Amino acid sequence: MRPNLEVIDEYMNGELSETQKQEVEKQIATDQVFAKDFAMMLLAKKAAKEVADLQRKKDFESLRSGIVLEKQDNIFSKRYVKVWAVAASLALIIGFFWIFNTSESTEQLADNYIKTQLETLPVLMGTEEDSLQKGLGLYNKKSYQEAYAIFEKIAPKDSKALEYLGLAALQLEKYEVAIKSFEKLSIDETYKSRAKLLQALTYIKKGQKDKSFEIIKGINKKDLSIEDREFIEDMALQN
Amino acid sequence: MFFKKSLPTDTEIATGILAGGSTRRIFENILYEKFYYLIKDGTFKHRITEEDASSCYSDAIIAVIDAIISNKFQEKAQLKTYTYQIFNNKCVDQIRKSTTNKESVNQGTSIDEFALQMPDESRLIIQQLSEEFEFDKLKKQLTLLGEKCKQMLMAWSEGFSDKEISGMLEYNSPQVAKTSRLRCLEKLKENYLK
Numbered sequence: 001m002r003p004n005l006e007v008i009d010e011y012m013n014g015e016l017s018e019t020q021k022q023e024v025e026k027q028i029a030t031d032q033v034f035a036k037d038f039a040m041m042l043l044a045k046k047a048a049k050e051v052a053d054l055q056r057k058k059d060f061e062s063l064r065s066g067i068v069l070e071k072q073d074n075i076f077s078k079r080y081v082k083v084w085a086v087a088a089s090l091a092l093i094i095g096f097f098w099i100f101n102t103s104e105s106t107e108q109l110a111d112n113y114i115k116t117q118l119e120t121l122p123v124l125m126g127t128e129e130d131s132l133q134k135g136l137g138l139y140n141k142k143s144y145q146e147a148y149a150i151f152e153k154i155a156p157k158d159s160k161a162l163e164y165l166g167l168a169a170l171q172l173e174k175y176e177v178a179i180k181s182f183e184k185l186s187i188d189e190t191y192k193s194r195a196k197l198l199q200a201l202t203y204i205k206k207g208q209k210d211k212s213f214e215i216i217k218g219i220n221k222k223d224l225s226i227e228d229r230e231f232i233e234d235m236a237l238q239n
Numbered sequence: 240m241f242f243k244k245s246l247p248t249d250t251e252i253a254t255g256i257l258a259g260g261s262t263r264r265i266f267e268n269i270l271y272e273k274f275y276y277l278i279k280d281g282t283f284k285h286r287i288t289e290e291d292a293s294s295c296y297s298d299a300i301i302a303v304i305d306a307i308i309s310n311k312f313q314e315k316a317q318l319k320t321y322t323y324q325i326f327n328n329k330c331v332d333q334i335r336k337s338t339t340n341k342e343s344v345n346q347g348t349s350i351d352e353f354a355l356q357m358p359d360e361s362r363l364i365i366q367q368l369s370e371e372f373e374f375d376k377l378k379k380q381l382t383l384l385g386e387k388c389k390q391m392l393m394a395w396s397e398g399f400s401d402k403e404i405s406g407m408l409e410y411n412s413p414q415v416a417k418t419s420r421l422r423c424l425e426k427l428k429e430n431y432l433k
Binding site: 003005006009012025028029035036037038039040041042043044045046047048049050051052053055056057059060061063064067122160190222 | 357
């Protein structure tokens with residue numbers, strides 16, 4: 001006999017024939033456990049939708065902040081060109097001194113991002129352990145050298161492995177390898193923005209902040225997660 | 240010479256959202272940006288704060304997306320008019336909520352719209368059983384599930400198919416995604432009943 005949830009799922013997805021549908025409806029009336037599972041599944045979907053909507057609202061809020069900033073930029077560029085040119089010159093002078101005085105905080109931002117976002121990578125669920133997963137397991141145990149060796153083998157065939165190879169190289173301070181991996185990864189449109197972010201991060205670790213800021217300018221923030229977007233915005237403020 | 244960036248048409252937006260997967264997300268954001276100016280209108284017309292208007296606008300966009308996904312929006316009205324009407328209603332709800340404190344009223348657990356299409360006898364049973372469930376507890380247990388389970392159930396509730404979920408969450412196949420999703424639901428059920 002098939003599990004209740006599977007049958008209910010197929011009923012909800014409209015995958016059952018008319019006869020099978022009627023059987024489900026009959027079972028609701030006669031089988032209390034089945035009926036409870038049905039009610040639970042409907043409520044679980046409703047609960048998940050509420051949580052999803054809340055998350056989506058947060059995403060829209062970030063989008064809104066981006067639009068507000070963009071509009072402010074437009075206003076500045078159109079209306080106050082001269083005033084802002086003088087202000088920008090002053091800001092440049094102040095910024096020049098500020099950069100020298102805040103170089104530590106740029107490094108701190110990068111270190112903090114690596115610590116919070118890149119020390120533990122998501123391990124795929126429900127699949128058999130393959131090389132990629134094995135590499136991820138080693139990476140998460142901070143066995144970067146061993147993880148690096150595994151990712152290096154599979155990177156030519158797998159974009160995800162290429163990203164992880166770059167990350168392992170970053171953790172091992174093999175910055176040139178990391179940069180090259182992320183550069184290759186950026187050719188794949190799906191990973192372009194993320195790859196550029198990681199490339200910029202590596203340049204900071206390498207001590208080439210100018211290069212990093214240049215890359216950050218070209219990143220399409222819309223393709224990034226909220227955490228990645230926040231990092232990019234914080235970094236842009238440092239420039 | 241400057242060219243104004245042209246925004247996608249109603250049909251393009253609806254088609255993009257219906258395409259599912261990551262394309263859907265991109266077009267959802269485009270939809271949000273397209274009528275974003277309504278937030279400002281809402282603050283003037285309803286005299287609510289920009290934050291409240293922004294929250295109502297996000298709610299309205301989510302409702303429009305749901306309507307597109309469930310084929311309730313069939314371009315009989317312009318997307319702008321449709322969004323504006325929903326946004327307006329959300330603003331009025333917001334004003335009512337803040338003036339009568341209706342938010343604190345326990346409104347009970349209503350069954351999903353889906354159940355309304357079931358035969359009377361089954362629907363009544365489900366309605367009755369739904370009321371016995373502690374919805375807030377179930378929601379809390381959902382947020383305590385592992386991140387991947389949570390993401391998967393959220394995507395499922397938004398109408399993403401197992402094929403789209405397998406692509407978005409990097410499962411090997413739609414079948415694996417489906418099995419994992421049902422396992423997550425079982426887990427949720429177990430945790431709820433503990």
